[in-house]
Amino acid sequence: MVVNAAAGKGNTSSNDVVLWKNSYSVGIPLVDAQHKELINLTNKLYRSCMKGREHSKEVFMGVIRGAVEYVGYHFSTEEKIMERVNYPGFTAHKKEHTDFVREVLRAVDDLNKDTTYNPLAFVHYLKDWILTHIAVSDTAMGQYLLNLKRQGSLQTMTMKVKQVTQTGESGEGQKRLVLQ
Numbered sequence: 246m247v248v249n250a251a252a253g254k255g256n257t258s259s260n261d262v263v264l265w266k267n268s269y270s271v272g273i274p275l276v277d278a279q280h281k282e283l284i285n286l287t288n289k290l291y292r293s294c295m296k297g298r299e300h301s302k303e304v305f306m307g308v309i310r311g312a313v314e315y316v317g318y319h320f321s322t323e324e325k326i327m328e329r330v331n332y333p334g335f336t337a338h339k340k341e342h343t344d345f346v347r348e349v350l351r352a353v354d355d356l357n358k359d360t361t362y363n364p365l366a367f368v369h370y371l372k373d374w375i376l377t378h379i380a381v382s383d384t385a386m387g388q389y390l391l392n393l394k395r396q397g398s399l400q401t402m403t404m405k406v407k408q409v410t411q412t413g414e415s416g417e418g419q420k421r422l423v424l425q
């Protein structure tokens with residue numbers, strides 16, 4: 246069974262499909278905190294899959310709605326950071342975000358129509374995309390900011406960001422970006 250294979254990959258518990266590792270840090274605590282939340286949401290979706298198809302559909306779609314909103318909030322945070330520092334990879338990075346959102350919305354639509362309802366495959370797609378994106382694109386963004394810090398041209402940054410939690414609460418707030 247796919248479920249057992251996924252749960253038995255060594256660094257995951259039976260209740261989680263992915264666990265945060267310090268090596269995932271991109272050196273920007275605000276971004277790392279949001280990545281941890283994305284991992285929490287992926288595990289929440291995974292756990293809803295484990296409860297069986299009948300139970301999972303309604304719960305799963307509810308969690309996905311929160312996840313889509315949180316992903317939008319997270320991407321807008323990263324894009325604001327990249328714009329503020331004139332990050333040269335901004336356009337390509339933003340395109341990855343846009344393509345991912347389009348792909349997720351298409352998958353949600355499929356799940357809704359029930360034609361190709363495969364929530365576990367969707368969870369694995371989310372997990373793989375998040376980990377690859379963090380390892381490559383977000384790490385490159387983090388390195389660029391850390392280089393600016395080393396050169397003395399960036400210490401901290403304060404940004405106005407929309408606060409969104411996984412339960413869908415939202416509001417405006419100031420976030421202070423501190424580089425490690």
Ligand SMILES: [Fe+2]
Pocket residue numbers: 323338342378382383
């Ligand atoms: Fe990103």
